[in-house]
Amino acid sequence: MxxxxxxxxxxxxxxxxxxxxxxxxxxxxxxxxxxxxxxxxxxxxxxxxxxxxxxxxxxxxxxxxxxxxxxxxxxxxxxxxxxxxxxxxxxxxxxxxxxxxELVPDTALDVIRLLRSEAPGTVCAVERTFGLHLEPGYPLMHMEPPEIVSPAEKLLGRNALDADQPVLKVLAFHPAMDPDDFLTVARAAIGDLAGVTRSSPSALLEISGPGVxxxxxxxxxxxxxxxxxxxxxxxxxxxxxxxxxxxxxxxxxxxxxxxxxxxxxxxxxxxxxxxxxxxxxxxxxxxxx
CATH class of the missing domain: 3.40.50.1000 (HAD superfamily/HAD-like)
Structure with missing residues (x-):
């Protein structure tokens, strides 16, 4: 829907x-x-x-x-x-x-790589059921300190410390783009691979599983x-x-x-x-x- x-x-x-x-x-x-x-x-x-x-x-x-x-x-x-x-x-x-x-971790990583390609400078965070984990350079804009700071490849890897927790969404931040422009670029790049939206006044996108x-x-x-x-x-x-x-x-x-x-x-x-x-x-x- x-x-x-x-x-x-x-x-x-x-x-x-x-x-x-x-x-x-x-x-x-x-x-x-x-x-x-x-x-x-x-x-x-x-x-x-x-x-x-x-x-x-x-x-x-x-x-x-x-x-x-x-x-x-x-x-x-x-x-x-x-x-x-x-x-x-x-x-x-x-x-x-x-x-x-959930958002399948391999799909989440594919999405992040597409965003890096189409919007260089993008940094991401991974929201799992019980914690928020950040890439280096992701701004500390949320209500809590991160549990893990590491590149997305490690945050979403099969050997990640919290790999038993489902991924609920990926947060993607761009330090310079207009928020609505970033959303347009991301949706064109990602297509049906995942759902992309935004609720922040900054250039912060929220990425969920397809159809979610x-x-x-x-x-x-x-x-x-x-x-x-x-x-x-x-x-x-x-x-x-x-x-x-x-x-x-x-x-x-x-x-x-x-x-x-x-x-x-x-x-x-x-x-x-x-x-x-x-x-x-x-x-x-x-x-x-």
Missing amino acids: TSATRRPETPASTVPTRLIATDLDGTLLRDDKTVSDRTIAALGAAEQAGIEVFFVTGRPARWMDVVSDHVHGHGLAICGNGAAVVDLHGGPGAHRFVKVR SKASTLELCCAERGIAPAEVAAFGDMPNDVEMLTWAGRSYAMGNAHPAAIAAASGRTAPNNEDGVAVVIERILAERL
Whole structure:
């Protein structure tokens, strides 16, 4: 499920929302990475109304403590842009993987070599289920120190120290290219070998297994629950949300969203710092009265 063509929105009055799928950074979270009281209340009210809430993010599972206190009994998150589904019920530090859609290490290495060829100066990091490992020269821009610093050939080798852990995604950084230009070059170079997207304001790409995206994993989870696209309301702000915003029956780009997300969504809401997700959830709940 990779199409970025908007389908006609189903009238809200005829298809009640059964699931809310929301991105985190730049969407549900404010810029200071907090969840506002209004948003916490809206999530709780949705749960009480029988609407399931999924957090759908590029973050790895270990960065999900920021919302663990606000899952209201649902406790599921799609992490790594669709590479993993994580059960948050255990609380901070006790998250459990329930689905993993890995990037085969040999494919990851092929992708890195293509990027080096088409965009010289690219440096990469490898995200496995329980740790982030960097190439020398990759900037320290993430929430944690790396566990291993080594060339990609060693990070992805069969004898790597963590070779028993699935690769969830590769992060590719370019120090000089325009972010959208880097994305265009990478997609042309990589083709169908892997999925390529971005969510950072810098030239940082996120590379997943072929066919893996927020949308494709959300689609799998919804099918398991008998939930149709028309019954889903989705929220996002960056190119890595485009497929999800396209797939959902109702979708909203934040007031602070990237133009690609705005084009993909069926509607817009207020910026993340003005509780745009809560604004729409309150409206959805009012429609039920």
